[in-house]
Amino acid sequence: MARKVSASFQGVSIADVDADAPSFRRAIEDSVGDEAYVFDALTGENGVDTSKIINHTGNVRGCPLGVPLVNQYFGRQLTLSTPSTKDTHGGTGELVLAPYILPLPAVETGFMVVVVMTDFNERLLDEDTGQGKVRVFDTTMTQVAEVPLVFIDFDGFFMAQALVEGLTPNARYVLFPILRTDSPNLTSGATVDLGKLQSVTVHYLREGSVSAPSRNSANNFGVWTPAATEGLAHRDFHTSVLANLEAIAGDITAGLNRNLNSDEEYTDAWPAGGNLSYTHVDHDGSGNPDAVNPARSRFHAHTRSLYANEGEVPFAVFAASLGTLLYLPSDNTAKFSVELVEPPVDGLTTFYAPWMKTVDVTELMKLHGVLPDFPAGASSKLKMAVFIISDASANVDQWTVACKTGAGSSAGATPAAMDASDTWWLATDTAIDFTPDDAQEMTLLVERAGSLGPIGEAAFAAFCLYFDP
């Protein structure tokens, strides 16, 4: 059966719907075809070309979601103890306040970095510019951006912003918000109170203004009401029926009208035409309402619970910095922000990228929160990236990182060197199972094969959890 569907949007000329215009078959035919295109793109049904399926990656595939990448609270007092010789662990260099590994989705080419501090020590800023800076690297630790981080006294605290632009979409980046500890204003051997790191935010620059939608006092507009086991009961129209249309048939226009109303409620998640109440409801597959991981999610939300080929979306869950490190721009290498003893005495001893004192499986970092209603199990597109620093020639690849969620622990991943310095490492774990649409722990697990290596073998600096189809 030749189903009527547009290959691309046709639209109807305003001349064809002028008040005195006859009712043209082409107007109905093109509208039917365009609506079918929309239905297929939203649901992935009818063998639609995958290049049209809505997954929020831009072009005709849906607008970007704009979910912020970082909103992390620290509340950490930063105290630098006896900073010593430049370019040594615990010494002086560019102090990376909070390193991040970030998944930048499709369409996005930059972001705004915001750092909030209290009791800020202005001697941390560059002696020439009076600013900090933000450096951004790709996953080969090649710098791709460097912008000023400008602090201002603001609403009772210090707030700094840096706008990063010109990045390549659909890639991961390392972000370094930096203060300088090698300022000549800092006396070697002194203990310096640097202030309190309160929070870091990384978000996209988009802002609009919308008003609340309307709501009627009754359900005036009809929406298809499928059975509990059905999809949206979309009405299809045969090309021959439309091609041979002599007079505008109410059967076709009424069917198209309901298709549009159903599309509206499905896509917008708001009653069609401002109806008083929803026609659709998420349910357990038997028609009983189910708000948590429903077997039938009747709203377009990339759950694949209603349509198996519905688009899956890139979605950042959270990105966390685990502690400070030092960056040496002279040779693009990492140094620890503390002296390598246990416990550290010199350096930024109150907040530094942690390292392990055991080879056993250890819960290093955790967060408890909700995860989206996306496909899980063998279909999970949930991934984890861990950013690690080390002394050169360290056996970082003897470590394994994994993620534990409400559905158990992932398979685990081995870090790989990001560049020839062997001081930057990245581990990525994929297909992480989780409990959809529900609260659960999200824990970073760390273990090592064999015996424990020397201090400085690996320090875990940043973590991110994200969906990446």
Place this chain on the structure above:
Amino acid sequence: MTSKVASGDSLPDDVFRSQKSADPRVIRSLAGRTRIRYERATGRNPVLGEPPASGLNPQGIVGHDHSGPPWGAAILHPVAWLVGIAPNSADIQSGYFAARDAIVDDSARALGPWVIWQRPHAPLPSPAIAPYSRLYLYVRAFTDAGTSDLTVALRSRQLFSAQSISRTSTMGTVSTTEGALFKEDAYVDMVPGYNRIDLSLSGSHASNEITLVCAALCQIVKLTH
């Protein structure tokens, strides 16, 4: 390209039960709404040189963005977080944990200022409450001995604004076994853009100290609160 129909009021079913199907206004509605549906689904204005028919979403661009009705069902996820280094100082060398100590005892411990950027979202007509207009608190905590009830005072305000909204919630009982706490009244009100959050945590027991392992402010509903 010739201008395409860009508007259309919704039509009730009874329009199609009469002779009105051929009415140009009916055709205009169907064609105009089809264009709106295309834009809302794809995020693309198909007609160059014309403004979009569907209007701009809360981000100021075309298309549904899952920021909550009527711009698509909202997605459940953490919006802001305080991650914890697990309480295992024998196995982990971390200034983070060593400096944290006990966050609360019977005197309040303040967390903040916490500046959070909340994604733009649309308001909803009363009594509906937009999904991203509230973030709910999840915490994990444990005590050094016995039990203690964790109470949290939450305050939020738009950055620069002098007006804040406050509430207090007794989230539950914390024991020596680390566990998660959630309470329906432990949430902060949010506006699009920069928000300032301040939390104050306290325990009910004078000597049983609570350690806060981690905390997350999450978006937890798809349609409305």
